[in-house]
Amino acid sequence: MNSAPGNRTERAVRGVRGEPFRRLLATWTATSVADGVRAAALPLYTAVSTRDPLAVSAVAVAEVVPWLLIALPAGALVDRLRCRGTLVLAHSFRAVVTLLLVWFVHTGQAGLSVLLCCAFLLSSAETFADSATQSLLVSAAGEKDLERANGRFVGAETIGVEIAGPLAAAGLFAWRPSLCFALTASAFCFAALWILRVPPEIEPERTGGERSIFGEIRQGAVFVLGSPGLRAVVGTVGVVALLTSAVNTIAVLFALDALGLAPSTVPTLLVCAAAGTLVASRVTSGMSERFGGPTVMIAALLVLAGGMATLELVRMLAAAWCSYFVMGFGAGMWNVLSAANRQRLTPESMMGRVTSAYRVFAWGLMPLGAGIAGPLAELTSPGTVIVVAALLVALVAVVCAPLLRGLDTAPRG
Template sequence: MSSSLDSSLGRRFWQLWGSSTISNLADGMYRVSLPLIALHYTRSPTLIALVTVLATLPWLLLALHAGAIADRLDRRRIMVSANGLRLAALATFATSVALGIDSLWLLLVLALIVGTGEVFFDGTAQSILPMLVERDQLGRANGRLFAARETMESFAGQALGGVLVAVTVVAAVATPAALYGVSALILLLLAGHYRPHRGPATTLRSDIAAGIAYLWRHRVLRTLAVMTGVMNLGSSAFMAVFVLYAVGPESAMGLPEYAYGWLLMGTAAGSVLGALVTERLQAWLGRAQLLAATVVVSALAKALPAATANLLLVAAGFISFGVGLMMWNVVAVSLRQRIIPAELLGRVNSCYRLVAWGTLPLGALLGGLLAELLGLRGLFLASAASSLALLVCFATLTERALTAAEQDSPSSTQP
């Protein structure tokens, strides 16, 4: 892509890109750091999983409200406030560690607050983008944002987070705090007002209800949302306790803390590979068959650690999972953008996320409980089985159904 095309996106877009990229780096660091820090307090699968439960619980509790609020208030200010909240929470925990008054319970509170900030920042970032670039630039702008997110969150962030925890917990917490502060500062320098224009006054409840009603009535989108939610349920259960399987001399894999983030980078590497081949595979297989293939790949990747603790094989499983994850996202998200009417996009997206991502805390809690009951390998197999069960959905989620849903929608393409 030439520099002239990049510059055509405008200065304001690149300010958003810079803020989001720095925030994504911090996201990757704290996501890998929190379960590693929790190991300093406990080896209980339930308590380890509880960290992920609280970090993702805001998606279940606040996704609908975040989407509706983003359609009412200045979106730049929402994002600045969200990262300010995360900065304050992380700085407070870092101070408690430095003073020796930290505890698992403080870590749990931290996870909840940081997760809340994530819901409002990430959800609003998608809504503010159409206010910064022209409609025909949205695809290219989203490509820049998604590429930066994968690079910073899944590669650099996870690698750095694991290393910093191995060095000192204070550094592992204070570094993302500083990054959130820089991200907020960049947004403060973003000129303009970003409160959306609205028609007649409506209540927050009616706004949310309109989004829910649209998603519920749309069979294809409803099915995709439920399927994504079930897959995320299994993935969250898997990842909530996988650290116990991978890290420490008493674990099956016996990895040191710093290597844990590197192992998780396999998913990011697979995602990059998936992004490169999705278009070609979609043209060859069709969207419905490609989605079905990603379900099978996801199940096999989750089942693999139940059969072996070999580092190379488990890493290969993470890579294949990343390939499938990216394929699913490219197909499902693009379809959603083409179907949903522009005036409902924010609210329907928030409803979709509630179904798709609201299962994350439930999955993490379930993962801890099943690990106590079935053991880690039993949990991995149960997670894989939950993905395979989704194959029954493709009796109705056919290529013909996907095409018909697009043709029947008055929406123009928009993220």
Template sequence: MSGPGTAGAVETEPASARAGLGGRYARLWTASTLSAVGDGMSLTAAPLLAYTLTDDPRLVAGVTTALTLPYVLFGLPAGVLVDRVDLLRAMRGIDLFRGLLLLTLAVAVALDRGNLLVLYICFFLIGTCETFFRNASQVIVPSVVPRKLLVDANGRLLAAQTAGNEFVGPLLGSVLFAIAAAVPFGIDAASFLLSALLLSSLLGVRSAKPSTRRTGGPSTSERPADLPAAPGSGVDSAGPVSATRPGLLADMTTGARWLLRDRLLRGLALAAGGINLVLTAGLAVMVVHAHTVLGLGSIGYGLLLACQAVGAVFAARLAPRLVRRLGDEQALVCVAATMAAANVAVWLVPVGTGVGLALAAAACAGVTWDVVVVALRQTRIPRPLQGRVNSVYRLVAWGAMPVGAALGGLLSTAFGTPSVFAAGAVLMTMIAACLAEGARRRWISDPR
């Protein structure tokens, strides 16, 4: 599954030749785009399928819980393992496995054998694969484009992922689900298999290979010249290379210790966890809310999800200007306040248009958060520790997702879906207040 991305502009073509990115990048871009569109279809169709099997919000939210639980269980080792394997071969294998998995699910749904347990197992395995694949896909780009073109290459890749995963995919998925429930999963399976085929054509690209020593990690001779030094490998861009590296547990512990000592990033990780808890709780029960409160069908639900992509693309232009105008601290306060207001709107406005606008505003705020926080992480974390510290940060931030999905289902069952967004508004207001206090103390511009 392609992960959510922050994009500067949505492109429908790689245009790699124009940018000088080359044919290898074009194949990587195409593989990622195909996968992203298929992902968006499946991630829209899965809650719709669950809702046809049960009207219990807890069980419907279980799909999101199953998908995000691997972020908690495997986030740390995945962040370290990307430095220890042949990335392209691993990515191809993951896509082949996911393609066969989704094909099996499509057949089961077509034969009326798809039940909740099958759905949970399938999406838990998909989430497990995605936990590794998301880290690997970010690392592999420097192997296929020159270093000076990394910004352009990453921007095009993330733009395509956002367009496919959050806009084109949900629209197609909801329409095709209304025709036949198995079709979105079948097309997603085909997208993974095509992606694996395209990745196979890149196997000549040199990427980091696993070491045969027990300590793990690439040796000096195994690291390609155009691939930046792997975090934790003992490699500095201007210094000597170490032939060995610590064990897996030691790598994870090092990242955790560094993050715990940095008060600013530690606080931002906790705030991101709270935000993700609120967003995932709402997303987990949105299909129930769309049907029971807003009176929308499958296509209407897909349109609601597509509104988030519109907000994200709009934010790509707005966010940098807003951050420059307000500064980092005040921009983060605005993010939390906007998300609180969006939850109030979904809570109190039982109209599809109003909810769509609220979701677009929340997505816009989320991209603005990334603009500030990703830059802070890139500048504050030492380069050799980037992979390990970021994996710990993601564990805290993404680890709240399955908790939010489960809580959303429980609240919705007890008090109705509007209560989920009411609780989200309260929690986001508390986060905004904490960020406002941090802004008053200038915790970013003058950290102590």
């Protein structure tokens, strides 16, 4: 994965303290804020302008579908193309689409068809941008700094998507909804220009397109399934994503009914979770160096399970805040280390395909978790769903522990 030790350019550009990584992190931060504003403003505008729950649901589906339909071929194409060029095109495309949305909203012509089209196109471009960014992250950080690099990316994403973006959307939407999307477009424009400042020396190896796109997608899937380390990480991610999605779906209803929280208090729970993730993004690298990455990954799952269980077993507002902080902390630790291990086990020439497969597997099971949570809660209770999910996450940690411990000896990509 690394170049020869004598390469002076390599030593100059690699690492989280290097200028290339800092510039890449700046573009990631900008697009995270843009995604946070869009994630808050687009469904809100859909609800306000249509007053139709089916329309809101349709727009939400339009944002998710590209990750199931386009992510895999996007990853294969990213492995063929130059990452910097791909990011310039993806961010520029998202800026143009968002600017068109600004015009439609400002003129009152943003009907459901426009909102659906924009949601689909923005997420489609994001599948390319995400894979290309992950490839550059590995190359810019170098193998030794992957935990620190992913910690900084998780922290920036948490601030942008879960805190700064929604807060900015709330303020701008009350003034004029079109300003939300104008800010999003500006952030994408900045990212498209700033990525050009990342030096071309950190571009990863390309495959050259020897196979068809479908052949390369198949090659990536076979590699993931054939690698015990990647199979363990991706499989665990899929199961945990399904269970946490079920908890997230039912937790708001649980907070209102079982805990008696006022609707205005519910967002504070999400802030606590974001705070936990931010703390994890800063301390996980040090914990990994001290105790070993696999040990911390197993502990992260147990911490996540403990946070879920506390939500139901201790029905108090203070305990709910603490449980969300603990859940965010556990999820943050897991996200940092699972990403670092996935990247470490993947050859540079296949980073796009493996990243896309990882996203499909993790995010593809989230709708299933959300879909089964409601009927199960109806048959039992929201609290029962939360406790069962906590027990299953803990069981996953125990069952997968031997596989995760094998990551230390797994062959590197």
